[in-house]
Structures are given as C-alpha cells and as structure tokens.
Amino acid sequence: MEAEARRVHRGFLSRVERGRPWVTLKAAATLDGKTALLNGSSKWITGPQARLDVQRLRAAHCAILTGSGTVLADDPQLTVRELPIAVQPWRVVLDGELRTGPAARVYQDGRALLAACAMDAGKLAAFGARGVETLALARRDGKADLADLLAQLAGRGINELMVEAGAGLNGAMLRAGLVDEIVLYLAPSLAGDAARGLFAWPALTDLADKVALDIVDAGKVGADLKLVLRPRGA
C-alpha cells in the first residue's frame, strides 16, 4: 500500500510540477539486450511470470504509449487481461505519419488515442469512426515533438505513463530526457548481434557520453531478471 501511495504521489507531482506524466519505460530483452529478431519476431522473450508482472505494471498506469513500428509489427492489444480491473489504461499510439490503420487491435476498445503530425482528414475520419481521438502534435526536427505529446497527456490528467515500444521510440524518449524509470525484464537467453536492440542511439565515439543508470531494484521474476533503473541525475 505504501509503495502504491508513493507511486500515485510521484505521478501526480510530476504532472502538476513538471507538466508531464511520470514516465516508466518497460522493456523485455534477452541477456544480450535484444528486444526482437531482425524479422520483427519478439513473442516471447520473457516467461509467463514476467509477462504477468507486466500486466500488473500496465494496470498501475493511466496510459500505455507505443510506437507505429510496434503496432505494425505485432498488432498488440496492450491491455490488462489477466487481472480483474474496472477500466483499461488508455493506449496511446505515436504514429506521426499515419502509417497504422484503424483496424489494428489496439484501437478497438474505445480507450485509444492516436498521436499524429500528419493531419490527413480522410484517414483521421476513419480513426474517428472507431472512437479513436487524435492528438495533433507539433514537429521538432522533422519528427513528432515528444514533449508536446507528454504535455497533452498531462492536460488529460495522465499522471503515470508506461512506454511499451520498440528501440525507435524507446531511444527517442530517452534521448529527449523524458524517461524517469526503466523496468527491464531480462531473459536468460541470447539472440545474437543481428537482432534488434533496446534503444536506437547515434554511434558514440567517447565512452564519457554513455547513458549512466542507477539500479534502484533488482530481483528475479520466474526464470527472468527484473531490474528497475533510473537515468543518473534525472
């Protein structure tokens, strides 16, 4: 209960004081940090107990943010299905250029928001017909402005946001300094160099530029490791 109260408190404070939700990024990876194979296959990396833990994590968040790449590759639902909850978290899909379609599973339950830059009236009407509301985002350096997205979610009362996306959105969120905590499930397996990583990142030439993290918690969930990490200095 105490942990729960602290969590609600930090989300509320983040929204009120920083104008954006508290952002927890969840990822499931092999021990060599791979989240999907080159062909996009990723089901499943972690075991059933870790995946049930993810259901708890989803249930504790106001909204789940994913990217267009994940919707196109996985057609995920991103819902809470194995725990009794009254209301599903909102699902927010960042799809700047409207590459996904309204038939995707994530849009089917009336609790999904589409965050886009391209304002194609015909396409947006098709989403609207499914009950999917659009958040119109500003562009920054040609891509969706992620700070604008978080500000708009805060404006809708979202305190706690969970990012469940591929390396593209994970990397962009982290590079923008918009990740407060990372919950990383690590499966005791290896997928090899050719598989996809956790965070899309420009090549570094100086190790001083690496992203330093603090380990807040570490433990086992079923056969997998669970690490809770925070960007150092955040």
Ligand SMILES: NC(=O)C1=CN([C@@H]2O[C@H](COP(=O)(O)OP(=O)(O)OC[C@H]3O[C@@H](n4cnc5c(N)ncnc54)[C@H](OP(=O)(O)O)[C@@H]3O)[C@@H](O)[C@H]2O)C=CC1
């Ligand atoms: N193991 C795991 O935990 C998970 C694995 N996956 C796997 O990941 C793969 C998909 O990864 P990926 O293609 O990277 O998909 P993502 O879901 O991360 O989609 C890329 C997203 O990043 C956005 N983006 C990229 N760069 C920027 C930027 N500079 N500023 C703002 N937004 C940016 C794109 O926006 P735009 O739409 O505007 O281009 C898009 O929304 C799949 O194979 C899936 O199975 C996915 C989720 C979890």
Ligand SMILES: Nc1c(N[C@@H]2O[C@H](COP(=O)(O)O)[C@@H](O)[C@H]2O)[nH]c(=O)[nH]c1=O
């Ligand atoms: N592969 C992988 C995960 N992947 C995430 O789960 C999504 C599918 O969710 P759903 O459609 O609700 O079942 C998928 O698109 C991706 O975001 N999660 C994990 O805990 N472990 C895993 O091994």
